[in-house]
Amino acid sequence: MPSSRLAASLLAAGVALLPLAGETRSALAAGFDHGTLTPRQDAILSGVLSETRQLVRESATPVSVFDLDATLFDAGGRHKQIMAEYARSHKDRFPGMLAKVLAWETDRLPYEVSETFDELGIQDPADRKDAKDFWYKRFFSNDYLHYDTPIAGAAAFVKALDRAGSVIVYLTGRNDAQLRSGTLRVLEANGFPVDPAKHALVMNPSKAMRDSAFKGSAAVRTQIEALGKVVALFDNEPGNVNELQRSFPDALTVFLDTNHSPKAPQVDAGIPWIKNFRWSWLTGPLAARPR
Ligand SMILES: [Mg+2]
Known part of the structure; x- marks a missing residue:
């Protein structure tokens, strides 16, 4: 169970961090923008934004970390x-x-x-x-x-974090030498913040290293922790969220229930699930909420 202030506040607000019955089904039957916004998804995403703003008020530098394929983008x-x-x-x-x-x-x-x-x-x-x-x-x-398209709400959510003062880390298993230029171009074209003075694109340097080994490595942890206080990490691979949760126990690791490799392990208990990045501050009755 993450020990972050954010996780504690979500639990105190009654937001169950375990998947609910019916939410564990394959993303193949769910789609990335077909589920309605659940109060729990809304609380998780709104909570990440609130915690980001709180850290800025405390003069800390908040960081949020996003995988790309099947997390920010539908490949x-x-x-x-x-x-x-x-x-x-x-x-x-x-x-x-x-x-x-x-x-x-x-x-x-x-x-x-x-x-x-x-x-x-x-x-x-x-x-x-x-x-x-x-x-x-x-x-x-x-x-x-x-040809990839952003997951529903993804660009708006990441932009909201950027505007709130967060460092954005794109942490991807895509190979660095092979795919960096195209990745930056597509992030920017879809409205994701990519200013290298503020944000980071961290890519797998080796084709031989498994995604979860790369993301769970001490080198990646050190690189990200040097950027500030990690608030949340988002990934669609169960093996990756489990590793990230272990690497960043004080942050909130969130599982994207979109699509993942067929032989993946179970998502560890205590890791919350979301379908996409829609949240009500953007689209719903709370859209006019003061910031
Ligand atoms: Mg992925």
Whole structure:
């Protein structure tokens, strides 16, 4: 259980930090913007913003940390674009494929693109390998990142933290040498604050290091703690939130229930779940609340 002032205040307000029945279902059935805003999600996001403002009043430097893929961005658009290109370039072999791909809802796709191959009629092992190679070359390319779309409310929430005086850390398993330029370009194009004098993009320096090992490393902890007081960390991978919770026990680690790898562990108890970044200060009856 996180020991932060924020977690304590959420619990005192009656915000259960455990998933509720029905909220543990796969994101494939949930979508990233289809769930209505729950009071609990609202309390968690509003609480992060309130704690950020309180730290600024105390002359501390608040920090919030965000993963990118399936946390701030839905990478389904990238899958869809790449498989549409595959379908167009293989239309003689797979004549019905393009229509199926164009009908995809990007936030309902499985985590692994190969899980779509049966639906698309890609059955032969040689075809499956060819399609996976085609996909791989493009998915991890700066030229395709702009097909991602922000998760609902994400840009507004991160901008609100920026305006409140928070340092924003984008902590991603994307490879540094390969994807830094495109990542910065797409963050900026979607309205996320990227001023290098205030914020940081922390990327995996090694293709060999697992995402959770990188994010849970002492080097990452030291780098982030040097920036200020960590308020909250957001990630969609159970293995990552569990590591982050252990690395930053005084902060609030939040699990994004969007999409994650198929063999992931359970999310540790005490880590709250949210569906996206919609919160009522932006969109609801509390929008006019004084700041
Ligand atoms: Mg992710």
